[in-house]
Structures are given as C-alpha cells and as structure tokens.
Amino acid sequence: MSAGKILVIDDDPQIRRVMRSTLTSHGYQVNDARSGEEGLQELRNSSYDLVLLDMNMPGMGGMEACRLIRSSSDTAIIMLTVNNSERQKVDALDAGADDYVTKPFSTPELLARIRASLRRLPQLPGYADLQPLAAEGVNIDLSSREVTVNGRNSRLTAREFGLLTYFLTRPNKTIAHRELLQAVWGPDYGDELEYLRVFVNRLRKKIEPDPSKPMFLVTDAWAGYRFHLPQ
Amino acid sequence: MTAAARRKEHVLDNSDRLASARKSFRLVLRVSASLAFIAATTFMLFRVVPVNPTTAGFLFLVAILLIATKGGLVESTIASVAAMLCFNFFFLPPIGTLTIADPQNWVALFAFLATSLTASQLSARAKRRAVEAEERRGEVERLYALSRGLLLIDNSQAVAKQIVQQISQTCEIPTVALYVRGTGELYRSGFTEADVDVKLRDAAVRSAVLKEDGTNLIVTPIRLGGEPIGSIALTGSTLSDAALQSLLNLVAIGLERATSQKAVTQAEVARQSEELKSTLLDAIAHEFKTPLTSIKAVTTDLLSRTPDSLQPHQRELISIADESTDRLSKLVTDAIQLARIEGGTFRLNLGIHFPSSLINAALRQMKSLIEERKIDVNVPDDLPPVRVDSGLIEVVLTHLLDNALKYSPPDNPIRIGARLGEGKVIVYLVDKGKGIGEAEQAQVFEKFYRGRNERHLQGTGMGLAIAREILRAHGEDIALTSTPGQGSEFSFGLPIAPGVISQ
Numbered sequence: 001m002s003a004g005k006i007l008v009i010d011d012d013p014q015i016r017r018v019m020r021s022t023l024t025s026h027g028y029q030v031n032d033a034r035s036g037e038e039g040l041q042e043l044r045n046s047s048y049d050l051v052l053l054d055m056n057m058p059g060m061g062g063m064e065a066c067r068l069i070r071s072s073s074d075t076a077i078i079m080l081t082v083n084n085s086e087r088q089k090v091d092a093l094d095a096g097a098d099d100y101v102t103k104p105f106s107t108p109e110l111l112a113r114i115r116a117s118l119r120r121l122p123q124l125p126g127y128a129d130l131q132p133l134a135a136e137g138v139n140i141d142l143s144s145r146e147v148t149v150n151g152r153n154s155r156l157t158a159r160e161f162g163l164l165t166y167f168l169t170r171p172n173k174t175i176a177h178r179e180l181l182q183a184v185w186g187p188d189y190g191d192e193l194e195y196l197r198v199f200v201n202r203l204r205k206k207i208e209p210d211p212s213k214p215m216f217l218v219t220d221a222w223a224g225y226r227f228h229l230p231q
Numbered sequence: 232m233t234a235a236a237r238r239k240e241h242v243l244d245n246s247d248r249l250a251s252a253r254k255s256f257r258l259v260l261r262v263s264a265s266l267a268f269i270a271a272t273t274f275m276l277f278r279v280v281p282v283n284p285t286t287a288g289f290l291f292l293v294a295i296l297l298i299a300t301k302g303g304l305v306e307s308t309i310a311s312v313a314a315m316l317c318f319n320f321f322f323l324p325p326i327g328t329l330t331i332a333d334p335q336n337w338v339a340l341f342a343f344l345a346t347s348l349t350a351s352q353l354s355a356r357a358k359r360r361a362v363e364a365e366e367r368r369g370e371v372e373r374l375y376a377l378s379r380g381l382l383l384i385d386n387s388q389a390v391a392k393q394i395v396q397q398i399s400q401t402c403e404i405p406t407v408a409l410y411v412r413g414t415g416e417l418y419r420s421g422f423t424e425a426d427v428d429v430k431l432r433d434a435a436v437r438s439a440v441l442k443e444d445g446t447n448l449i450v451t452p453i454r455l456g457g458e459p460i461g462s463i464a465l466t467g468s469t470l471s472d473a474a475l476q477s478l479l480n481l482v483a484i485g486l487e488r489a490t491s492q493k494a495v496t497q498a499e500v501a502r503q504s505e506e507l508k509s510t511l512l513d514a515i516a517h518e519f520k521t522p523l524t525s526i527k528a529v530t531t532d533l534l535s536r537t538p539d540s541l542q543p544h545q546r547e548l549i550s551i552a553d554e555s556t557d558r559l560s561k562l563v564t565d566a567i568q569l570a571r572i573e574g575g576t577f578r579l580n581l582g583i584h585f586p587s588s589l590i591n592a593a594l595r596q597m598k599s600l601i602e603e604r605k606i607d608v609n610v611p612d613d614l615p616p617v618r619v620d621s622g623l624i625e626v627v628l629t630h631l632l633d634n635a636l637k638y639s640p641p642d643n644p645i646r647i648g649a650r651l652g653e654g655k656v657i658v659y660l661v662d663k664g665k666g667i668g669e670a671e672q673a674q675v676f677e678k679f680y681r682g683r684n685e686r687h688l689q690g691t692g693m694g695l696a697i698a699r700e701i702l703r704a705h706g707e708d709i710a711l712t713s714t715p716g717q718g719s720e721f722s723f724g725l726p727i728a729p730g731v732i733s734q
Contacts, residue, residue: 014525022532056517082520083513084564086622087580104524104560106531191591222585222616 036065055081070096167227299354307351381485593628609648630694639664655724
C-alpha cells in the first residue's frame with residue numbers, strides 16, 4: 001500500500017525527475033506537472049493527499065496556484081522556494097499552504113515535512129467526548145470538518161482542523177505557542193510563530209462571525225492563544 | 232561702450248525723440264481743433280442764430296463740456312480761456328471790446344470761467360480713472376493667462392526658460408530674466424548684456440529689490456514663505472506694483488510646483504530601478520539554486536539510506552559532493568544577500584520578537600553544524616521583546632555562529648546569550664578560539680577579508696560584512712573585543728520594542 005499520493009508541480013525537469021525517483025523509493029505514489037495550470041488540471045482529474053508546489057514558475061506562479069488549489073480542495077500543500085524571507089513564508093501560508101521548505105533542501109528534511117503534513121492527528125484525549133459546537137450562529141461539525149457561520153459554509157483543512165480540536169479539548173485556557181506548534185505540527189517545530197499567526201487567522205476567517213474581532217479564538221499577548229467557549 | 236552699443240543708443244535716442252515729437256504734434260492738433268470748435272460756436276451764436284448773453288454763456292459751457300469729454304485737460308483749459316475771451320468780446324456790452332462796463336458782468340464772466348475749468352478737471356479725472364480701470368482689467372487677464380501657462384510647465388525641460396517665455400508672451404514684457412536658486416538655472420530673454428546675471432544672483436542671495444530708473448530695470452527676489460527661492464529681472468514693465476507682486480507670487484508657486492514634481496519623479500525612478508535590481512537578484516538566485524536543489528536532493532537521499540547500501544568509498548565521494556553543494560549554495564546566498572544589501576534593495580520588515588525566539592531560530596537553522604559542538608545558551612526569560620526584522624537578525628546570528636564554529640577548536644564551547652544594557656537588548660557570542668589581533672579587528676568586517684592564517688578554511692569572506700550591514704540598517708552596530716590566544720566576543724544591541732517597559 002502506498003504511503004500517500006503526491007503531485008509534484010515544478011517547472012524544472014531535473015527536480016521533477018529527482019522528486020519522482022526519491023519519493024517513489026520511499027513508498028509514495030508520485031505524479032508531476034510542469035506548471036500551475038497543468039497541476040490544477042491534474043488535481044481536477046484525480047485526488048491527491050499532498051501537493052509539492054514550486055513557488056517560482058512561469059505562467060500563473062506558485063502563489064496563485066496555491067490559492068486556486070486551496071479554494072477547491074483541502075489537500076495538504078507544501079511550497080518549495082529559494083527565497084527564505086519571513087514575508088514570503090507568511091504569504092505562502094496565507095495563500096493556503098500547510099508548510100514551506102527552502103531550496104535547496106535535504107531529502108530527509110523534506111520527507112519529515114511530508115510525513116508531518118500527512119500525519120493523521122492522534123486521537124487526542126477527550127476527543128471522543130467532544131460535542132459539535134453550536135453557539136452565537138456558529139456551528140462546527142467535528143465529524144465532517146464543516147463549519148457554518150451565520151449560514152456561511154466552509155470546510156477546514158486537516159491542519160486547521162487539528163489546531164481547532166486541540167483548542168476545543170482545552171477550552172478557556174491559555175495555550176503557549178510552543179505547545180501548540182509541537183502538538184499540531186510535530187516535535188520538530190516550536191519556534192515558527194508565523195505558522196501559528198497565519199493558521200489562527202485562517203481559522204478565525206472560517207469560524208468567527210467577525211474575524212477582526214474574534215470572540216472564540218482570543219490572543220493572549222506574548223503568551224499564546226485561548227479558546228473562549230461561551231458557558 | 233562698444234560701437235554697436237553706441238549705435239544702438241543713438242537709435243534709441245532717435246526713436247525717443249520721434250515719439251515725443253509725435254506726441255506734441257498730436258497735442259497741437261487737438262488744441263487747434265478745440266479752438267476751431269470754439270470759433271465755430273462763436274460764429275453760430277453771433278451771426279447765424281443771434282442769442283442774448285445768458286443763452287450764449289450756457290451754450291459756451293456746453294461746448295467746453297463736449298471738448299473736455301473728448302480731449303484732455305490741456306485743450307479743455309485752453310478752450311475755456313478762449314471761450315471766456317470770445318464771450319466777453321462778442322456778447323458782453325460794450326460789444327466788440329474786451330472791456331466790461333457793468334460790474335455784474337465781471338461776476339458772470341468769472342463764474343463762467345470757474346465753471347468751465349472745474350468741468351474740464353472733473354471730466355479729465357473721470358477719463359483717467361476709466362483708462363486705469365481698463366489697464367487693471369488687462370493686468371488681471373494677463374495674470375490669469377500666466378497662471379494657466381505656469382500650470383502647464385513641463386518639468387522634464389528647463390523650467391526657468393519656460394517661465395520666462397510665459398511671462399514675456401502673456402505680459403508683453405520683451406526683456407525678462409529668471410534665476411532659480413535651487414538648481415542654479417538662469418534664463419535671459421531680450422537682455423543683451425550678461426551683467427544682469429550678477430544682479431539676479433545678488434537679489435536672490437540678499438533678498439533685496441533693485442530698481443534702476445535710467446534703464447527702467449527692476450530686479451526683485453522671488454520669495455516663498457519668506458525665503459528667496461530665486462529672482463527675476465524685468466525692463467519696461469507697464470505692470471502696476473500690485474500686479475508685479477501677483478506675478479512674483481505666481482512665479483514662486485510655479486517654481487515650487489515644478490521642484491516638488493521633479494522630486495516625485497526622481498523618487499519614482501529610484502523606486503523602479505530598485506525593484507528591477509531586486510527582481511534581477513531574485514532571478515539569479517533562482518537560476519543558481521534550482522540545479523543545486525536537484526544535486527542536494529540526490530546526495531542527501533543517498534546518504535540517508537541504510538549504511539550497508541553504499542560502499543565506504545562511495546559514501547565518502549557522495550559526502551564530498553554533498554558538502555560542495557552546501558558550500559556553493561551558501562556562496563550564492565551570501566553573494567545575493569550582499570548585493571541586495573549594498574544595492575539598497577532590501578527593506579526592513581520590522582516586527583516585535585523575543586530575543587529567545589530569534590536565537591533559537593538561528594540555532595535551529597544551524598542544527599546540522601552545531602550538533603557535535605558544545606553551545607552554551609544563556610537568554611533570560613524576562614528580557615523584553617525587540618523590534619527588528621527577524622529574518623535578517625537570524626542571518627546575522629547564523630553568520631556569527633558560522634564564524635565562531637570555523638575559527639575555534641571543536642572541543643572549545645561557544646557561548647551565545649543576551650542581556651539588558653544601555654536601554655537595549657545586547658546579544659553576544661563568545662568563542663574560545665585563537666582570537667583576533669588588534670590590527671586585524673577592523674579588517675574582519677570588510678568584505679572578502681579572510682583571517683591571515685585561516686585561508687585554508689572554507690568560507691566566503693562575506694558573513695561579517697553582511698552582519699554589520701544588517702545591523703547598521705537597524706541603526707545599530709557590531710562590537711568586537713578579542714584577545715589573541717583567548718578568544719573573541721562579538722556583541723550588538725537590538726532596540727527594545729516601543730511601549731514595552733523594561734525592568
């Protein structure tokens with residue numbers, strides 16, 4: 001059985017060759033596309049567990065491709081780029097990517113990121129007892145990962161869902177950044193505050209009636225985040 | 232005086248004389264016409280329709296009024312005196328003489344003279360007013376035309392020239408010169424002698440008005456907010472003082488507008504060239520890093536396989552390829568970073584960060600290199616957050632760490648930490664290496680400089696130069712204290728985030 005189905009979108013033929021060979025030898029089922037447009041077409045034809053997306057491509061470019069993939073699918077996306085600036089990382093995560101790897105990368109590092117992105121979240125303590133949340137016009141259905149806010153419907157990606165369930169099992173308690181990162185992203189993480197900032201904002205856009213004035217996902221300055229559950 | 236100038240003066244003299252002769256001729260003509268009119272009136276009243284003295288007096292007054300409205304003060308005054316003489320001679324008894332028998336008629340005669348003279352004065356004054364009002368209207372129209380013209384100035388070309396042309400066209404002043412203080416631009420139109428240049432500069436510097444009555448020259452500074460921004464010279468201007476002042480204000484505004492537009496254009500050009508440079512550097516980075524990515528993926532994949540999948544010498548060869556890839560990749564990164572910093576194409580992305588998270592992020596980036604080294608980290612938890620570009624400060628820290636790892640023996644520990652000092656957070660990095668001699672301490676921050684006895688070590692010679700430039704962009708600097716044989720300490724301050732009270 002394959003460890004997962006991966007689509008590699010990169011305009012460089014050598015990188016596509018290396019990725020296909022490496023990932024296949026590690027048990028993944030791999031397909032590739034030469035551009036964002038081609039990748040989107042491929043994603044319409046069949047489903048993938050994860051997309052490795054190059055940031056810098058002729059045509060629509062990685063950032064736009066990421067946005068378009070995210071608008072129609074909740075598959076995991078890892079963006080690959082030569083630019084290591086904080087701004088670009090945040091932009092990539094904002095566009096809907098789950099993670100970000102800087103080129104050149106080492107294969108073990110990339111494999112670790114892929115595993116982390118595909119990792120099924122462990123059954124968190126108390127997860128089974130969680131009730132669907134329904135308050136203030138907000139309805140979160142944990143089994144289907146569907147959120148309805150004042151009639152507006154959206155679906156959470158796996159990572160967003162992981163973050164939300166971690167909050168829901170610890171309501172009204174401030175959770176430190178590091179704890180959140182290690183629990184939801186994995187033990188290799190801990191200092192990537194920008195990941196948290198972006199994902200918390202993404203969650204707010206989906207679950208808050210007014211994302212600019214959050215009533216559930218509250219920031220505790222310098223300490224972490226807290227999920228405020230109306231009693 | 233040159234012969235040409237003398238000739239010119241002669242011509243000028245002649246034309247002046249001609250104009251004044253023409254003027255007196257016209258006056259003589261007008262006086263004769265009004266005298267003829269009085270003579271005709273006298274003839275009509277005495278021979279054609281004989282009237283009594285009272286009616287004659289009134290009709291003479293009407294004739295004087297007609298002359299006063301048509302002509303000027305001179306002819307109406309002369310006509311008044313002539314009419315009085317005719318009135319006396321032909322109508323006041325004894326008729327045919329200039330003597331007056333009845334004393335009452337003396338009174339009538341003087342009343343007639345006083346009335347006609349006053350009427351002449353009043354009428355002439357009203358006429359002068361009308362002419363003046365007409366002139367003012369003309370001035371306002373010209374100033375309006377000038378203000379529109381100044382708005383259309385194309386600031387990609389010489390501004391002074393365009394302003395001078397606008398003034399000479401719209402205000403019909405043939406000789407105009409303008410000096411712009413900010414750019415040193417000077418343009419003359421109609422002026423033949425260059426000594427006006429000196430007068431213009433002088434007026435702009437001393438902010439004083441110069442009036443020469445002989446040549447009718449006015450040189451006056453152009454002020455904006457009290458400060459002279461240039462000066463203008465005019466000759467033969469018919470403008471009133473008020474209109475001249477308005478003209479100066481318009482020119483001041485026009486100049487200021489042109490200057491500020493130019494500044495905006497220059498800033499725009501600078502921004503575009505910065506963007507182009509930045510895009511170019513991004514493209515170069517991408518082109519170099521893409522093939523390196525494939526190589527690195529291959530070498531790391533092979534090296535991560537189980538130990539028995541490769542023969543020892545194969546593993547050694549692949550390790551060499553892997554390390555060389557890292558080296559090349561670092562070289563590209565450093566060169567692009569340095570080009571970006573030196574080309575001024577990077578902007579600080581300031582944010583609020585904890586010193587501990589900055590140091591941890593740098594250590595995490597260097598993880599593979601520091602695994603076998605002893606690193607003492609000492610960052611107190613209660614340090615306030617700092618306002619920096621986190622990505623760039625991590626670059627500084629990784630370069631310093633890289634430097635310490637390279638220049639100190641593997642068994643000696645490296646200390647990295649932060650403390651509060653001088654209202655900042657001071658980050659320091661201490662190694663127990665060979666140290667740097669005093670002579671070399673300033674040189675190590677120069678780009679491409681490599682330690683004298685360390686040429687065998689791999690490095691780009693750009694790390695410390697990049698670190699210092701990044702800190703300077705933050706308004707900080709890097710300090711080095713070192714004792715040969717004992718080790719070195721690099722330290723730098725980071726500004727505490729505003730609004731945070733430091734304990």
